[in-house]
Amino acid sequence: MSKKRSIVVVSYMKNTLHTLLKQLNEIGLMEHFDIEGVTVEQLETSIIKRNALVLVSSEIVYTMVKPYLDEETPYIITTRTINYANLREILEIPKGTRAYLVSDLKQSAEETISILEETGIELELVPYYPQKRADESISIAITPGEPQFVPKTVTKTINIGSRLIDISTLIEIFNFFQISPFSAKAHLSARFMQSVIHFSKELSNEIFRSTLLQKSLDSIVQNIDDAVLVYNTENEIEVLNKAAMDYLNLSSQVQKQNINIMNPLYYQTIKNLSVGQENFVEINDITFYMRKKRIMVDDQIYSTLIIFREARDYQKIEHDFRFKAKQKNSMARYRFDDIKTASVPVLEMIKVAGRLAKSDSTILILGETGTGKEVLAQAIHQESPRKYETFVGVNFAAISESLMESELFGYEPGSFTGARKRGHIGLFEQAHLGSIFLDEIGDAAPVIQNRLLRVLQERQIMRLGGDMIIPLDVRVIAATNKNLKKLIEEGLFREDLYYRLNVLPLKLLPLRERKKDISLLIHLFSKEFQEKLGREPLVFTKEALSYCENYYWPGNVRELRNVVEYVAHISGDKVYKEELPIYDDGPVDFNTIETNRELEMIKTQFVEKGFTEEMLMILKYLNEAHVLSAGRFSLLNHLLEEGYMFSEQQLRYRMKILHDYGLITTQRGRSGSQITGKGTKFLESYEILL
Incomplete structure (x- = not known):
């Protein structure tokens, strides 16, 4: 029996050495060779066997190993590749994302980046190694088996395992010992390809499933009656169905082209659309119903969806359009997904609100000015069984006490001087079968409080000057920014009315208590005003963003939106804290x-x-x-x-x-x-x- 040849594997890190020895064993090289491994650190106490072939893990490791080798010691510097079986998680990262490639040495990190790029991974990979300063804006790290070097600023680490020895190096080893690597005895190529084939089969299954899903989605989009347009953050067209092509007079070959190639009237209309709202617009004497939605991925805008259709095409939209044109505040525009937040307490509150929306019980929304009480009220209505009925809003702080009673409950003809000859239907009657939103209920006058209490108890009203009882089926949602319990103590608010209103309470957090939402909302508002003003993207510097995150925000989300609108008009590409209208260190220093x-x-x-x-x-x-x-x-x-x-x-x-x-x-x-x-x-x- 012939004596086995010897191979000594040398690497810098222990985990790399373990991976390489495991690979050589799985491929079957230990059937032909005596193989042992050492790290560079262990070379000081280890003696390399005479006539052994030294397999060095990389060029830079060879510079460390060289002093320990005789001039006649044979060696091979390995060519290494990534473990393709571990790439699945990388493929899930959105294209173009910035991510670290973390390794023990700069050269190793750069080599791995080159391999991934050759593989077709379309990420912006940045090499990271010990002693390099971390960039806090990068939150994802990919590492070939060296997670201990990942900076603490990273929130997601993908470990693809140490790089493997490429088949070209394995063939070089066999040739060195004058053994055919492709012989039936060696089976080198078959064994090496097993892991790649396994990964390829899994990937093929994924691609097959993804292809079916994509075809299904394409079929759905192409067959719906509404016109659908999707464009990315670079304003490039991603999706366009046949209905949209017909309206916009475009062909199917416009994918990846800028949306400004469409008819200027449509382009300007789409640019100026309000996000998340139902919009009725006229283009070339045709009334369209249009809706613009942001598609979000990981709290970032991924693309924008436009859905539109002629208002006359279906009866409900035509009805809503006529009703909206005749009656102000009679339609709910917002839904729960229009409440943008990354705050866990707010997300939990939205879940609770979704459950409360299913009942008919009275809801009381508590929150400071500008926190979005009416948005939440409309979202509750849209989620309720009454969503196809009227939503009527009334603000007690905006209507005088003398007019409030007639506005709420209506009046009969000739009830008072100046009354309409045919009388007037009150807001409660208009909301029959739907929902009525009583905003700023803390400002209601005592006489109105008395009438409201009776309506909530009896679910019926009587018009001013009338003698007929009118039954009501209406869901009441009230809101206030005041402390009603304190008003009760001061004798300014009825205690029994409070308990009639406070059946299902919901509290909206002020913006200062949901700081994570500040950068998210700034990003959304910046994108909105970028499109409306036709300006370049608006980017807040770290100082400006930090100032916003630490500001008190007495006006909450409404005030933040005003701030972004202001700087969108006056700032260049970057927004500095000195430009913020809330900056309180004196006047703006334009120098x-x-x-x-x-x-x-x-x-x-x-x-x-x-x-x-x-x-x-x-x-x-x-x-x-x-x-x-x-x-x-x-x-x-x-x-x-x-x-x-x-x-x-x-x-x-x-x-x-x-x-x-x-x-x-x-x-x-x-x-x-x-x-x-x-x-x-x-x-x-x-x-x-x-």
Whole structure:
């Protein structure tokens, strides 16, 4: 029996070594060779067997291994590939997402990125390795078996396992020992391909199921009567059914083209549509019912859906349109999915509200001004069995006491001076079979409180000047921003009315108690005003966003929307905290804003030239407390110590750029170079600009 040949596998990390040895065993190489493994650290105490073939895990590891090898020791530097069986979770990440590729060494991370890109993974992968500073905006990390190096700022880690030895290296091993890798005895190619085939079969099944689903969805979209248009955040058309093609006079070949290719009348109308609301618009003398919805993925806008149809096409929409044109506040426009939130308490409240909507009991909504009490009331109506009936809203703070009684309960002809000859149907009668929303109920006058109590008890009314009892079937939803219990103590609100209203209470949190929603709402409002104003995307700097998150927001969501609308009119691409109308550190300093924009331009120039880190290192050195000024020689030595290898001429070029931008001053002789106030400002704001 012939003696087995020896192979020694050397890697930097223990988990990598374990993976490689396991792979060689599964492929069957241990049937032909004696295989052992060591890490670089273990080489100091281990002796490599004579005539053994050394299998080194990477080029950079070979530089560490080389001092331990004799000149005649044979070695092979492995070509490694990813474990395709572990790619499924990566395929679920949306295309274009920024994610870290985490490894122990920079070279290893870059190699893995290249392999994934060659595989067709369409992500923006950023190499990350120990000692590199984390970017908090990146929340996903992919790692080949080295999760211990993932930064703490990452919220989701996908471990695809250590990279495997490529078949080309395995063939090289067999050829080195003069064994045919494709012989019946070796079975190398068959064994190597098993895992790939297994993954391919699973992926094929996924693709088959996804294809069927896609075809089903396409069929549904193409066969519905409504016109459907979907465009992405780049305003590129993603989906367009036949009905939409006919209205917009477009062909099926317009996918991925900008929506501005459509008829200007339709384009402007779609741009100006209110999000999440029922809109009736006229284009070329045709009345359309249109609805715009944002499609959200992970709290980010993924695309926009437009559904539209001629109002005359179906009876309900035509009826709603006529009713809306004649009667103000008679239609519920909002649904629960129009309440955008990432706050767990608010999500729980919405679940409770959905259950309460199924009953006919009175609901009392408590919340500060601007928290969205009417939006919630309309959503409850839309979720109730009465959703196809009228929704009537009345604001007790907006109608005078003298008119309120007649508005609520109506009146008979000739009841009082100035009354209509035919009388008037009150809001309670208009809401029959539907819902009535009594907003700001805490402002109701005592006489109105008395009448309301009777209506809630008896479910019947009598018009002013009339003598006929009118029975009612109506769902009552009340709301207030006042403390009703305190009003009861002060004698301003009836206690029995309070308990009639407070059957099913719901509380809306103020915006300051749901800080997670602030950035989400800013993003949604920014997109809305970007489209309405036809402007470039609006991005809040970290300072502006932080200021908003820590602001008290007495006007809540309504105030936040006003703030975004204001900056959408006055700001450039970036919104600085000094531009916020809520900023309370004095008047807006437009000089500061212009300086920030100039620093942002400088940062962009540095990134394009590719030496941002070097520029920052120079500025940081000059900004040190003990360094008043420095010559090129001391700067060069400092940069060399920090690992930046370039010549005096290269340093001179970088210093000239810093001087030209006004970040440093340079003088001849011993005075050397000094950082300017602008340079200090650049250092302080660099994190914000990133």
